[in-house]
Amino acid sequence: MEQLNEGNSFFVDEQYEEALKCYDKVCSELPNNAEVFFKRSQCHSKLSNLKEALSDINTSIKLDSNNSKYYLKKGQLCFELEEFDTALKTFEKGQSIDSENSLFKIWIRKSKAEIQSNPTTTPVTKVPEKPTTTPTPTPTPTPTPTPTPTPTPTPTPTNTNTTTTTDSSTPKLPIPSSGNKVKHEWYQTESHVVLTIFAKYATASNSKIILSAKSVNISFPLANDSEFLFEMDLFDPIVEKESTIHFYSTKVEIKMKKSRAIKWDTLEFTEKSGPVGLMDQTTTSPAVPSPYASKKDWDKLPNEPEEKLEGDQALNKIFRDIFAKGSEEQQRAMMKSFTESNGTVLSTNWDEVGSKKVVGEPPKGLQFNKYEN
DSSP states (O other): OHHHHHHHHHHHTTOHHHHHHHHHHHHHHOTTOHHHHHHHHHHHHHTTOHHHHHHHHHHHHHHOTTOHHHHHHHHHHHHHTTOHHHHHHHHHHHHHHOTTOHHHHHHHHHHHHHHHHSOSSOOOOOOOOOOOSSOOOOOOSOSSOOOOOOOOOOOOSSSSSOOTTTTTOOOOOOOOOSOSOOEEEEEEOSSEEEEEEEOTTOOTTTOEEEEOSSEEEEEEEOGGGOEEEEEEEBSSOEEEEEEEEEEOSSOEEEEEEESSSBOOSOSBOOTTOOOOSBOOGGGOSOOOOOTTOOOOOGGGSOOOOOOOOOHHHHHHHHHHHHHHHSOHHHHHHHHHHHHHTTTSOOOOOHHHHTTSOOOOOOOTTOOOOOOOO
16 A cells, blocks of 8 residues: 555655556456546646556456446546547446436536537538549431540639638637646645645636535636546545635635534545644644744654643643544534634533533633623
């Protein structure tokens, strides 16, 4: 699994050749794992090795025939190879597995349009032919042939030089884009994960962005009639209704609401991914390198002895430990009770606080006063 994680890191950094080396090793070690062949298929696709990518995705489907994203990837590869009939059947199969994924509707519509506009035999409108220039001799009843001037064939400017396709082959204007190479980055706060796609002129009208609880799918046109596709299973579920998408002149920013306040190790979900506890307040700012930052690796310095906490600090540490080690139900109970009581009640019993509003309990001798602005 270390090779798989290393390959994923290379893939995110767009070092596809290095990623492919890692995926090759993982595929040889795990020949029955559909997901690793899917990863290698994506890598082959980025390197324009379309036949190898198609072979790998077929292996994924053979190993797991009920995963809709494998059919989506195969259909896209067939579409790129201009095998539109196969692409259409593949998208329809994937849609039968996951009818809620609107990407299948988009690709089915695109495949049908290509099939209609590119039939196997393209009809050509022919101009009716005129009589041939070499006349066929007809027998004459007169015994003595009268000399007649031999007609010299005159070239007619029809049929050969004029074509009916010139009117329809008007040059297409290139779609404005940032080129074929599109970079992205992400950072997280305690409550959100922000994904930024750096793409010039990607707009709400020419882009398709679909956020689900566990994945993100992005597509928009690039130069030379190609298309940028970004598909990823997320590290942890998000709340789609509370997530936002903003388009700027040079980028697209997707702000995804976390379903729970945990720290994401990576943006993409892997088999080794898992929640690591509460989001540390010190990591809430974007990880943007500063030109004035020190190059010293503080993690490699010897650890100082832990300072013994006292009073409120010790109590807060106990609460943090309880929250980090508690179940999801206990964490919900703690967050609900603490929030609704304005920090005066902390409970881990969801059965007790889940069905009613938690009333604050001020310390003895004090009373609640509403704050008025």
